[in-house]
Amino acid sequence: MSKAEQHILKNKTSKWHTEHILCGNNIIRRCLVIFFNLLILVIIVGFSLRQEINETRLYVEANLNQIKKTVDSLAYRNKRYAKTATKSIADFDKNNKQLQVLAEIHYYPKLKEFGFNRGIYPNNLFNGSLIGPGFPNQLIQKDTYLFAVLDELWAEQQVHPIMYNYYYISHALKYFYLSSKLSVDKFNTTKEFFSTDLYRSQRSESQPLNELQKGMYYTSPYLDFFSQEMVVTIKSPVYSNNKIVGDIGVDIPVKSLIQSITLPKTLKSSLNFYLYVIDKKQKIEIYNGYSNRLLPTIPVHTHLNKNTLLFADISPWFFVNFAIKITILGFSLLIILNYMNAVLKRHKFQKQRYQLEAYTDLLTGLFNRRVMDTIIKGIVTENNKNGQPTAVIIFDANDFKIINDTYGHDIGDLALKHISSTINDMTRDSDICIRLGGDEFCVVLPNADLEQALIMADRLELAIFSGFFCHYNIKISISTGCTVIEKKESLHNALVRADKILYKNKKNKDENKKALQQQLNNYIVKSPPTFPKQE
Template identity: 65%
Template sequence: MSKIEHHIFKKNDPERKFNHFICENKFVKKIVIILCNILILAGLVTISIRNDIHETQLYVQENLNQIKNAMNTLAFRNQRYASTVTKAINDLKNQQLQALVTIHYYPKLKEFGFNRGIYPDNLLNGTLLGPGKPNKHIQNDTHIFALLDDLWAEQQHHSITYNYYYISHTLEYFYLSSKSNAINFNATREFFSSPKYKDQRSESQPVTSLYNGFYYTAPYLDFFSNRMVITIKSPVYNKDQVIGDIGVDIPVKSLLSSITLPNKLKSSLNLYLYDVNKKKRIDIFKGYNHTLLPSIQVYTRLSNNTLIHANISSTIFITFAVQILTFGLLILIALNYMNATLRKYKSQKQYYQLEAYTDQLTGLFNRRVLDTVIRKTLEENRKIDKPISMIVFDANDFKTINDTYGHDIGDLALKHISSTIDDMTRDSDICIRLGGDEFCIILPNADLEQALLMADRLELAIFSGYFCHYHIKVAISTGCTVIKPNENLYDALIRADKTLYKNKENKAENRKALQQQLNNYVFKSPPSFQKKE
């Protein structure tokens, strides 16, 4: 680290020292850059994937809630239908009414009903079926069938496929909301005696479910359609007794139609119902088959014993991660290129700045620093109330060296002086070549006594060294002063320069006096002694 860099770029603070260390050690610099890029890229990918997973979970959760809301809409509507039918039954219970339609008996099937494709259709829209021969009390219920037709025919727009039905527990029959062929139903007797029927009727449900007015069954295989369905049921009362149920059969596969998912997400999604009691999974939609990678799970509770689950494949997030990684890599390459260009620009700027403030021959500061670096140094020292000293010096008889040995030897003499100065001064000292053989040193935090001591050491060190093959030496004369508070720098420089020339004149007079003494001294031979004759 040169003293010029130390003063111009403030490389004495910890951050600059670290940057300087990194810049000087190319291997460490490359490792640090690679690690930083990896950390940035990893952070970018991690944050992006976390956000994408969170947003996808919320999106899928909203779609699952759409299924739940759609089914709840059907449930509340079904509850209203049950309340209407309950009121109608209680209003008609004491009335002797003529049957609205003829109820047929089918000997081959041993069942009764109507609108089953065997006899001409009647005016009712639904289908009646039940085991054995019809009971005479069923004739009165035909008025309920007409009411159900009106309720079920309400203008309804719904994304889920469903079928309404009314089941009478007392008379054991079904009234379905759509017309069906006889061949589709020929096992009603077995149904009313099956455990499934007993378990799903309202009387077998908890009081809390009946209090709500509706309840959901767990997914099951439908007795008639042979499809997996989930049913919403609402009880129908006569007085305080449950005499029947109005239900909505919803095919499990049709639940998918109530959600709006893009094809890309749908292909990475497995949707299913989960029966909590039986710990059984019933698939609604299967978008992927691989199970090696862990999946992201989202679910919502449809009822006490049924959950709607969605498993999101990790593949979609891995694909997204690769895209983010590629995008992030391109950004980092661009940023690193821009950073390298900027560093190159800054390096060139620093190089030109150093060149502007550097004397090319000696490597010391030139005169331009007087209005920049030194002014800042003076301001900093004045704030902390510390003295600043100045040493001005030049080479004695420098013209004689140039004239006698040539300018190349003169340049070596100047380099010898500058290198000695640079070696003997502190990092905080500012060494300047003012021009020719004139030099200046600014000593922050130094008084006059310390400056004089430094000047004597410099004179001795410079004169003691040889700088060329001619074995000649160069001597300097110095002038020291302390820069006064609020004093103009050039005034202090003039004062130090005057001291320099005064010291140079004193040295010249001393040399003349010494030479005179040498010239006046005569060596006399000892007297000769002759013999007397």
């Protein structure tokens, strides 16, 4: 790299980038580029994947909370129904003499049950179904007024995506009043139900006092005695004279819980929903979206109630697919960015080459006059600010016209190249070598005083005169003029002063040539040195 290239190209690039072994070696540099591209790709994919996992977890958790909110809405409505039923029973007790039977209760010999609205006696106007084992107790006739109240309450039911069924169970008279009309084949109770452990454990009288004070409680998921489905029941006690006489409950099939939310198809197929009963350590499946168990799942949960957790396991393959898409997108983006970077580098390099050509002499490779107002002006200003001197050597070739006229312009060009190459070899990297025009040259020496400039000028004169530059065995000498740029002095004025010194020295060129020849003779070794023989 020539001094002109160093000043224009190298100064625009960091020294570490151009000289460090990691960037100087082409193979290592390419490996580093590949490594950093892969590192960026890993960071992009990792950050995007982390964001996607967090957002998906929050989204699934919001859906689980929506299920809980739907169930809670049924629970609080059930509590209100129980309070209304309790108040109605108290009002019936005050007006007991005025009450009449509102419906006839039948006995079904084949079923060994009593009730109404089971498809056998269709003339009954109640909306629900009454079911009880054995013969009906006459006291049940008074409860027909309660059935009318319950019909009005249950008629308020809002449309929910999940399936549910309200009912009233009388503990004293052993019967069910269901919120809908059911045929015999859909609901068939027996005497055994009211003697089962399931009935005893779920009735309000078996619950802790703090649960009863809340007005409602959740049962753990259990296998329903009649439907043989896993259900969760929410119950609220009904009182008469401060004693629990029955419960109003709502049965929610476990598998219908998933119907209260709407999920994207791709996400839903990557989820498994299930209930987890804490005290029993029991897992109850709600919905299975996938069955692959090769990778660990990502669990999300919320409390359905105090003893039951609602879980959703997210399949890791959902995020693997996302990571593949992001990797492809990131890889494509890196290809585009690397291509754009290569184009920008090529454009920058071309711009620097054009700048180099604009500031460089085509024949000698030295700077031309254009650097006077750019690079040199900046160096002089910086040195003046730091109190450092800047020396200037200006010189031209002696009898250059004679060489051109005698041997031709090709030999003259070789002479100019000889001078320029000698200058490049003899000066420092920080020195700026300029061809002013024709056979006139200039060297700017930053941080050099006049004495150092004179020494450099002598060395240049001797080195140029001592070399042969063509097959004619001719030599060329130069005349020099040295000066130091003074503070607040323009470069032009310093060059004019150096030029005057040059022409003053040029008048004594013959004497200078003899002196150079004498100095050259002193460097010539007339006989080769002898060395002692090695034994």
